[in-house]
Amino acid sequence: MNILELNHVHKSFAKIEGEDVTQALSDITFTVQDGEFLSIVGPSGCGKSTIMRLIAGLIFPTAGTLTLNGEIITSPNTERGMVFQKPTLFPWLTVKQNLDFTARMKGYTHKKDYESESERLLELAGLKDFRDDFPHQLSGGMAQRLALIRTMINNPKVFLLDEPLGALDAFTRMNMQDEILKLWQRSNHIVLMVTHDIDEALYLGTRIIVMAPRPGRIREDLKNNMPYPRVRTSDEFLQMRKQVLEMLNFGQNIN
Numbered sequence: 001m002n003i004l005e006l007n008h009v010h011k012s013f014a015k016i017e018g019e020d021v022t023q024a025l026s027d028i029t030f031t032v033q034d035g036e037f038l039s040i041v042g043p044s045g046c047g048k049s050t051i052m053r054l055i056a057g058l059i060f061p062t063a064g065t066l067t068l069n070g071e072i073i074t075s076p077n078t079e080r081g082m083v084f085q086k087p088t089l090f091p092w093l094t095v096k097q098n099l100d101f102t103a104r105m106k107g108y109t110h111k112k113d114y115e116s117e118s119e120r121l122l123e124l125a126g127l128k129d130f131r132d133d134f135p136h137q138l139s140g141g142m143a144q145r146l147a148l149i150r151t152m153i154n155n156p157k158v159f160l161l162d163e164p165l166g167a168l169d170a171f172t173r174m175n176m177q178d179e180i181l182k183l184w185q186r187s188n189h190i191v192l193m194v195t196h197d198i199d200e201a202l203y204l205g206t207r208i209i210v211m212a213p214r215p216g217r218i219r220e221d222l223k224n225n226m227p228y229p230r231v232r233t234s235d236e237f238l239q240m241r242k243q244v245l246e247m248l249n250f251g252q253n254i255n
C-alpha cells in the first residue's frame with residue numbers, strides 16, 4: 001500500500017528584487033493512498049502546480065514535510081511520474097523513441113521487457129501510425145497524448161497530472177479521461193490531477209480538493225462516492241457540481 005503524506009507544507013518564493021516573498025502555499029496537509037484519485041481545483045495562482053512540483057521532487061518546501069511511504073521526497077524519481085501542462089518531449093527523438101527512452105530510464109534494459117507495453121500504449125493513444133515522427137510533426141493533442149503514455153509506461157506509484165488535457169478538443173478529452181480512469185483502476189495507484197474543469201474533476205476523482213488563493217490553502221477536501229462510470233447529467237453529479245462551484249466563488253471573495 002503506497003501512502004503519500006503532506007504535513008504542514010508551506011512554500012514561499014523569493015521575488016527577484018527586495019526581500020518580498022510570494023507565499024504560494026500555506027499549511028497544506030493531506031494524506032492520499034493507493035486506490036484514491038485526487039482532483040485538485042482552485043483559482044489561477046493558488047498553488048496547484050506548486051503542490052505537484054513539490055511531490056515530483058522538483059522543488060522543496062519552505063517548511064513542513066512530504067513523504068512517500070514514510071520516506072522524505074528529496075529528488076525526482078520515476079516512482080512519481082509527472083505530466084506537465086505543456087508536453088515536455090525530447091524533440092530529437094521520434095514518438096517511439098520518446099516512449100522507449102522513458103522505459104529505459106525506469107531501468108528496463110531489455111527491449112523485450114517493455115516492448116509489448118510500448119506497442120499497446122501507442123495503439124491506445126492513436127499514435128501507432130506516427131511512431132517514427134518527431135514531436136514537432138505532431139498536433140498539440142497528439143503531443144499531449146504521447147506525454148501521457150510516456151508517463152504511463154513506467155506505471156508510477158504516484159501519477160501527477162497538471163492539467164494534462166487542457167490542449168485537447170472536447171471529444172479527445174473525454175476519451176483520454178476514460179483512459180486515465182482505466183489506467184488508475186488497473187494499477188490502483190495514487191493519481192493527483194489538477195484541472196480547471198469542474199466536470200472533469202467530478203467525473204474522475206474519488207476526492208476533490210478545492211483550494212483558496214493567496215496564500216494557497218485547502219478550502220475543502222470532499223469525498224466523491226459516486227459509482228463509476230459516472231453520468232455527467234445525473235442529479236447527483238449536478239448537485240455536487242453546484243456545491244464545488246459555490247465553494248470556488250466563496251474562495252475567491254474571502255481576501
Ligand SMILES: Nc1ncnc2c1ncn2[C@@H]1O[C@H](COP(=O)(O)OP(=O)(O)OP(=O)(O)O)[C@@H](O)[C@H]1O
Pocket residue numbers: 013014022023024042043044045046047048049050051
Ligand atoms: N518559481 C517561482 N518563482 C516565484 N514565484 C513562483 C514560482 N512558481 C510559482 N510562483 C508563484 O506561486 C504562486 C502559485 O503558483 P502556481 O503555479 O502553483 O499556481 P497554479 O494554481 O498552478 O495556477 P494556474 O491555475 O494558473 O496554473 C503564484 O503566485 C506564482 O506567481
Ligand SMILES: [Mg+2]
Pocket residue numbers: 048049050162
Ligand atoms: Mg498551474
